[in-house]
Amino acid sequence: LDSILKLNNTFEELITHKPIVVSVHHSGKNDIEVLYLATLPQNTNISSLKGSFEKQFESTVTFEERQYQKTKIFDIQVNSGDVIFSFAIYKGVFMLSASTILLESSIRQLDLNLSILDQDGFNRVRATAGKNVEANLYINFKRIPYFISTFLNSTYQRKVLPFNNFANWAELDVNIDDDAFLLNGFSFSNDTLNNYLNIFKGQTSQSISSEQILPANTMAYLSFGISDFHGFHNKYKSFLKKNGKYNSYTSG
Numbered sequence: 001l002d003s004i005l006k007l008n009n010t011f012e013e014l015i016t017h018k019p020i021v022v023s024v025h026h027s028g029k030n031d032i033e034v035l036y037l038a039t040l041p042q043n044t045n046i047s048s049l050k051g052s053f054e055k056q057f058e059s060t061v062t063f064e065e066r067q068y069q070k071t072k073i074f075d076i077q078v079n080s081g082d083v084i085f086s087f088a089i090y091k092g093v094f095m096l097s098a099s100t101i102l103l104e105s106s107i108r109q110l111d112l113n114l115s116i117l118d119q120d121g122f123n124r125v126r127a128t129a130g131k132n133v134e135a136n137l138y139i140n141f142k143r144i145p146y147f148i149s150t151f152l153n154s155t156y157q158r159k160v161l162p163f164n165n166f167a168n169w170a171e172l173d174v175n176i177d178d179d180a181f182l183l184n185g186f187s188f189s190n191d192t193l194n195n196y197l198n199i200f201k202g203q204t205s206q207s208i209s210s211e212q213i214l215p216a217n218t219m220a221y222l223s224f225g226i227s228d229f230h231g232f233h234n235k236y237k238s239f240l241k242k243n244g245k246y247n248s249y250t251s252g
Contacts, residue, residue: 019038019039020037020038021038022034024147026147027099027101031150033099035096035106036096036097037093037095037106038093039093039094046072046074049094050074061077061079063076064077064083068104069107070107071088071090071107073087073100073104074087083100084098085097085098086098091110093110095107121188125170125171125186125187128186129171133173133174133175135174136171136172136173138169140168141166141168141169141187141195143164144163145164148160165193165243166195166196168187168188168189168190169188170185171186172185194239194242196239199232199235200232201235202231203225203226203228204227207225208223208225211223
């Protein structure tokens with residue numbers, strides 16, 4: 001997408017100063033699909049968009065146009081006949097993906113009255129999102145373990161998948177400096193669910209000074225500031241019991 005922006009001024013002008021949404025989806029057993037979304041003017045010229053892609057691929061692609069429900073989908077094919085990605089414009093939203101299934105699902109979604117905005121957890125972290133940042137990163141903890149597991153072997157997949165009960169949603173503000181990539185934000189965990197973050201409920205922040213004694217070659221460290229250890233420990237044991245792991249905890 002970045003290459004297309006650099007090569008075609010028309011396309012760049014259409015989305016400059018407009019937010020671009022990039023969503024990542026777990027597909028099938030071990031596949032990851034990406035969907036790009038951007039708001040475009042209703043009178044956007046399809047021909048100019050096609051020209052952007054043709055210029056990017058030096059006319060080595062062909063376009064197959066097909067009707068899908070109330071709009072048209074353009075499948076971009078290379079000389080071998082394989083579809084490399086598809087795009088569509090529906091209700092002022094430009095959609096692009098290498099997955100035709102994901103693209104069609106997005107078109108159907110625009111006609112539904114139910115969306116991610118109906119999830120209380122998402123709306124709560126969305127309200128904390130920073131405005132003057134490079135990006136806002138949203139994490140669905142119920143799905144993120146499946147995304148991570150696609151990059152791991154079977155041994156580590158079994159270790160990662162249980163993290164789907166870590167919390168519900170998180171929003172992280174992304175700030176990029178010359179020598180740093182900074183993430184800062186909030187997480188939401190439903191009180192009625194057996195989520196790991198709920199064991200910290202009722203705790204107050206503590207002053208942590210462990211970094212003062214860590215050696216310079218430290219790769220990573222994790223530190224908890226616990227104000228009520230007894231309450232924390234009881235909630236942790238309850239969390240383990242509900243996940244069927246208490247016996248292994250006590251016997252270990």
